[in-house]
Amino acid sequence: MNLATQPENRVALTGNEAVAHAMKQINPDVVAAYPITPQTEIVQIFSGFVADGDVDTVFERVESEHSAMSAAVGAAAAGARAMTATSANGLALMWEILYIAASNRLPIVMPVVNRALSAPINIHCDHSDTMGARDSGWIQLFSENAQEAYDNTLQAIRIAEHPDVELPVMVCLDGFIISHAMDNLFMLPDEMVTKFIGLRKPEYSLLDVDNPATYGPLDLQDWYFEHKRQQVEGMKKALDVIPQIAVEYEELTGREYGFFEAYRASDAEALMIVLGSTAGTAKDVVDAMRDEGHPVGLIKLRTFRPFPMQQLVSALAGRRAVAVMDRSDTFSTAGGPLFHGVRHALYDCERAPLTSNYIYGLGGRDVKPHDLRKVFDDTLRMGESGRVSQPITYLGVRE
Amino acid sequence: MTSNEKGSWQTPKPTDTWKDVPRAGVIPRGGNASEYITGGWRTFRPIYNADICIQCRLCWVFCPDSSIMVNEDGEVIGMDLDHCKGCGICAAECPKEGAIEMVSEEY
Ligand code: SF4
Numbered sequence: 001m002n003l004a005t006q007p008e009n010r011v012a013l014t015g016n017e018a019v020a021h022a023m024k025q026i027n028p029d030v031v032a033a034y035p036i037t038p039q040t041e042i043v044q045i046f047s048g049f050v051a052d053g054d055v056d057t058v059f060e061r062v063e064s065e066h067s068a069m070s071a072a073v074g075a076a077a078a079g080a081r082a083m084t085a086t087s088a089n090g091l092a093l094m095w096e097i098l099y100i101a102a103s104n105r106l107p108i109v110m111p112v113v114n115r116a117l118s119a120p121i122n123i124h125c126d127h128s129d130t131m132g133a134r135d136s137g138w139i140q141l142f143s144e145n146a147q148e149a150y151d152n153t154l155q156a157i158r159i160a161e162h163p164d165v166e167l168p169v170m171v172c173l174d175g176f177i178i179s180h181a182m183d184n185l186f187m188l189p190d191e192m193v194t195k196f197i198g199l200r201k202p203e204y205s206l207l208d209v210d211n212p213a214t215y216g217p218l219d220l221q222d223w224y225f226e227h228k229r230q231q232v233e234g235m236k237k238a239l240d241v242i243p244q245i246a247v248e249y250e251e252l253t254g255r256e257y258g259f260f261e262a263y264r265a266s267d268a269e270a271l272m273i274v275l276g277s278t279a280g281t282a283k284d285v286v287d288a289m290r291d292e293g294h295p296v297g298l299i300k301l302r303t304f305r306p307f308p309m310q311q312l313v314s315a316l317a318g319r320r321a322v323a324v325m326d327r328s329d330t331f332s333t334a335g336g337p338l339f340h341g342v343r344h345a346l347y348d349c350e351r352a353p354l355t356s357n358y359i360y361g362l363g364g365r366d367v368k369p370h371d372l373r374k375v376f377d378d379t380l381r382m383g384e385s386g387r388v389s390q391p392i393t394y395l396g397v398r399e
Numbered sequence: 400m401t402s403n404e405k406g407s408w409q410t411p412k413p414t415d416t417w418k419d420v421p422r423a424g425v426i427p428r429g430g431n432a433s434e435y436i437t438g439g440w441r442t443f444r445p446i447y448n449a450d451i452c453i454q455c456r457l458c459w460v461f462c463p464d465s466s467i468m469v470n471e472d473g474e475v476i477g478m479d480l481d482h483c484k485g486c487g488i489c490a491a492e493c494p495k496e497g498a499i500e501m502v503s504e505e506y
């Protein structure tokens with residue numbers, strides 16, 4: 001039996017606890033954070049590890065999320081392995097510094113417990129917070145459950161710090177549904193994590209006084225564009241690195257990761273694409289409908305940034321119909337962010353399926369098996385009819 | 400990337416590409432702000448007239464860009480036109496009319 005899946009490594013933890021334990025095993029040099037529901041627990045539990053001397057981390061209690069990200073930027077530029085965590089309006093307050101972290105190529109890892117943005121005020125799950133930051137230059141990994149949140153956090157360190165990448169990573173987990181629900185998962189033994197993540201080897205460090213370096217200089221018409229082009233290259237390289245790290249991680253744990261999980265998808269005529277915890281419900285619905293003989297399947301996207309366009313096209317080409325599920329809206333009246341990505345990816349595909357968009361679960365509105373069954377029924381019908389009768393549907397709203 | 404080996408880093412050449420320059424605009428050296436030539440931003444140029452100047456050094460105190468040049472004895476000797484941005488503060492603060500004149504840069 002694989003060491004990482006031996007019974008003594010099996011634990012019952014909430015998503016927040018699982019991420020806090022991953023952070024303990026990572027033992028980052030610096031954590032700077034500010035509380036916000038539903039993330040608060042991650043850092044609260046982690047601060048307990050700091051107080052108990054379980055980690056060597058310098059723990060900075062800052063006055064806002066803007067400061068938390070600023071402190072992480074400074075620490076990462078100094079050569080430290082720096083982490084923070086946030087949710088919703090906290091992420092929104094980091095906005096300016098998110099771009100600075102990414103453009104300075106600082107491999108900060110940040111769990112984000114997904115929560116709706118105000119107003120009206122709401123503390124429950126949707127993806128509008130991280131979707132708002134989708135173009136900030138951060139890598140974004142979504143998790144289906146506590147196990148994936150834990151596994152993604154560990155892999156994120158390797159992805160972020162890879163010399164070809166050097167970009168920050170958000171590990172996204174659904175607020176309350178994952179963060180506060182007790183789950184059954186396997187943790188790696190501490191020494192295995194230490195070995196897997198290794199040491200950060202920054203090219204430059206602000207603390208290396210023998211080799212001083214200047215971070216964040218003025219960069220106008222002359223070279224700014226070149227530095228942006230380099231940043232895109234980091235994202236392109238992440239498309240190579242993410243699967244490499246996943247293979248290494250699978251060798252340790254037996255758990256498979258990639259850009260997405262294709263669930264009963266190989267012969268499906270109607271597919272659903274979804275991010276996060278809804279995939280769990282969707283798998284049950286797929287199983288039930290398969291038992292009834294319906295050719296349905298699921299793509300659970302793990303990597304939203306970079307967007308694995310070619311890999312998605314390969315998975316979707318030749319299918320009749322695809323339902324794209326968005327747990328946030330763009331308010332463009334042209335559908336949600338995932339829909340934009342998927343439809344765009346399919347434009348040059350010769351055997352592109354029909355696509356339609358479902359905006360669902362905003363502000364934590366429950367999505368139930370019968371809701372998803374309706375989506376599959378509609379999608380099968382769309383495939384048979386060969387036309388998109390309703391491109392965008394608000395699923396589960398009172399009409 | 401050959402241009403950014405520690406200690407030997409040179410300012411990028413116009414023929415360099417995005418593949419040649421250090422990542423994120425990092426300059427692998429410290430204390431390099433003076434190498435950034437900001438004089439090109441100027442619309443007006445200060446002209447210093449040593450015959451009128453009374454060496455009060457108010458211009459040196461007020462210049463926001465440290466662009467008033469002084470000799471070993473601390474005497475004003477002119478403007479560092481590589482960095483002077485032409486704000487005109489020196490001329491406005493100068494008590495002696497004609498010691499500093501702002502003239503239009505002609506391109
Ligand atoms: S014009 Fe402005 S920048 Fe130039 S020397 Fe005078 S005070 Fe300094």
Ligand code: SF4
Binds near residue numbers: 452457459492494
């Ligand atoms: S302020 Fe005028 S008079 Fe005084 S030192 Fe400067 S140029 Fe000379």
